Amino acid sequence: MDFRLDILVEYIPFFLKGTLLTIGLSIAGIIIGTVLGLLIGLGKMMRNKPIAFLFNCYITFFRGTPLFVQILLIHFGVVPMLIGHTNGIVASIIALSLIAGAYIAEIFRAGIQSIDKGQMEASRSLGMNHVQSMKDVILPQAFKRMIPPLGNEFIVLIKESSLAAIVATPELMYYGRALASQYYRVWEPYLTAALIYLVLTTSLSFLLNRLERRLATE
Amino acid sequence: MIHVKNLKKSFGTNEVLKDINAVIKPREVVVVIGPSGSGKSTFLRCLNLLETITGGNVTIEGTDITDKKTDINKVRTEVGMVFQQFNLFPHKTVMENIMLAPMRVRKLSNEEARSKGLDLLRKVGLEEKASAYPESLSGGQKQRVAIARALAMEPKIMLFDEPTSALDPEMVGEVLEVMKQLAKEGMTMVVVTHEMGFAREVGDRVLFMDGGYIVEENEPKELFENPQQERTKSFLSKVL
Ligand SMILES: Nc1ncnc2c1ncn2[C@@H]1O[C@H](COP(=O)(O)OP(=O)(O)OP(=O)(O)O)[C@@H](O)[C@H]1O
Ligand SMILES: [Mg+2]
Numbered sequence: 251m252d253f254r255l256d257i258l259v260e261y262i263p264f265f266l267k268g269t270l271l272t273i274g275l276s277i278a279g280i281i282i283g284t285v286l287g288l289l290i291g292l293g294k295m296m297r298n299k300p301i302a303f304l305f306n307c308y309i310t311f312f313r314g315t316p317l318f319v320q321i322l323l324i325h326f327g328v329v330p331m332l333i334g335h336t337n338g339i340v341a342s343i344i345a346l347s348l349i350a351g352a353y354i355a356e357i358f359r360a361g362i363q364s365i366d367k368g369q370m371e372a373s374r375s376l377g378m379n380h381v382q383s384m385k386d387v388i389l390p391q392a393f394k395r396m397i398p399p400l401g402n403e404f405i406v407l408i409k410e411s412s413l414a415a416i417v418a419t420p421e422l423m424y425y426g427r428a429l430a431s432q433y434y435r436v437w438e439p440y441l442t443a444a445l446i447y448l449v450l451t452t453s454l455s456f457l458l459n460r461l462e463r464r465l466a467t468e
Numbered sequence: 469m470i471h472v473k474n475l476k477k478s479f480g481t482n483e484v485l486k487d488i489n490a491v492i493k494p495r496e497v498v499v500v501i502g503p504s505g506s507g508k509s510t511f512l513r514c515l516n517l518l519e520t521i522t523g524g525n526v527t528i529e530g531t532d533i534t535d536k537k538t539d540i541n542k543v544r545t546e547v548g549m550v551f552q553q554f555n556l557f558p559h560k561t562v563m564e565n566i567m568l569a570p571m572r573v574r575k576l577s578n579e580e581a582r583s584k585g586l587d588l589l590r591k592v593g594l595e596e597k598a599s600a601y602p603e604s605l606s607g608g609q610k611q612r613v614a615i616a617r618a619l620a621m622e623p624k625i626m627l628f629d630e631p632t633s634a635l636d637p638e639m640v641g642e643v644l645e646v647m648k649q650l651a652k653e654g655m656t657m658v659v660v661t662h663e664m665g666f667a668r669e670v671g672d673r674v675l676f677m678d679g680g681y682i683v684e685e686n687e688p689k690e691l692f693e694n695p696q697q698e699r700t701k702s703f704l705s706k707v708l
Pocket of ligand 1: 479482484502503504505506507508509510511
């Protein structure tokens with residue numbers, strides 16, 4: 251197999267731009283998804299049955315359908331309905347955030363419920379209210395346990411952001427496919443894209459490992 | 469100080485407390501004994517509303533805590549609780565465990581809370597452990613920290629639910645010693661325990677619970693040496 255470096259060199263600026271957008275989409279998905287996930291996770295734990303049911307439906311839908319379908323629905327359906335026209339970047343960020351929110355909600359719930367109920371009781375028996383107890387006693391402990399599954403979810407999100415290419419969001423895979431169809435090449439664009447994704451995901455898991463170890467020794 | 473009238477508590481269809489009546493006077497040390505599952509913990513937990521009460525009234529210092537309008541966090545600041553499993557906050561140092569609630573609830577400054585924390589650690593003999601994390605402490609030390617943490621809120625009443633049951637035998641003494649000291653200072657205490665020696669020495673009154681009722685109550689000496697009820701006799705014959 252011959253490997254044409256020259257077309258790769260030509261595409262370097264595009265791959266750079268695409269990588270930056272991939273990182274941007276992932277970070278947006280991670281941040282918005284984490285906030286959403288926290289809210290939805292707390293909502294699902296509420297004693298109010300109808301509200302908890304609604305959040306449950308949300309989680310079931312977004313965890314139970316492919317991101318591919320969700321992106322198409324949001325790009326061609328939801329976003330035009332909201333702002334009159336569509337926009338790949340906006341649609342991709344919305345879709346990634348919503349699916350991340352669903353998974354992260356479950357991570358939060360599991361993390362919070364894994365804390366011994368004696369912790370909440372001790373805190374409440376000292377006169378602290380529910381919110382104070384959550385903030386000072388439960389969440390700091392739950393957070394440590396959430397780091398590994400959250401890290402997994404962030405890595406999945408980086409990889410899944412590649413699906414944004416199907417609605418012409420100019421991220422990494424978009425340029426990979428552009429290169430592929432311009433020169434009818436397979437190995438150069440896709441191996442390069444794979445390598446860049448690998449660098450992104452391994453860097454993230456390296457950072458998360460360090461964070462985890464730092465917190466463990468505290 | 470505490471008035472309990474016709475207190476009932478059910479978990480679903482399981483009625484655990486059937487009709488509890490008790491009066492606990494200021495500076496009194498009341499010891500609660502009884503077989504496993506008789507409702508001792510549930511009774512204690514109703515006194516600071518860790519369990520929702522299903523019937524009857526509990527009045528603490530004139531405040532009906534079953535009244536919906538009562539601020540339950542306010543009530544809890546007056547009623548300290550010590551658990552069998554210590555329930556220290558593992559992510560905080562000993563000092564931070566003690567300082568947290570006074571700062572959040574009583575709005576003490578960091579310095580005020582710290583100096584109070586030091587006083588209390590001195591009192592339970594652990595001032596050198598101020599910056600240690602709970603996992604590095606022995607069971608007895610953990611429980612003494614838990615007592616100091618509860619005292620930091622300056623409660624008027626202290627509840628103890630089998631404070632020495634999770635401890636190795638050689639550590640029971642150090643915790644009981646702290647509790648005796650507290651009793652001597654005039655703290656009002658309700659103590660669930662299997663330590664009959666403690667009950668006899670420190671208790672002003674003993675309540676014997678069985679099957680969701682207070683079956684018998686008396687001064688420790690009387691109750692231990694001259695029990696009136698068959699159930700009390702048979703229980704005491706097993707534990708004494
Ligand atoms: N949260 C709960 N949900 C359902 N049942 C409960 C709950 N807590 C306690 N019970 C039941 O209530 C009864 C009394 O329990 P409780 O813990 O008050 O007994 P106890 O006298 O403290 O016993 P022990 O000496 O074993 O601590 C038991 O049958 C127990 O199964
Ligand atoms: Mg008990």
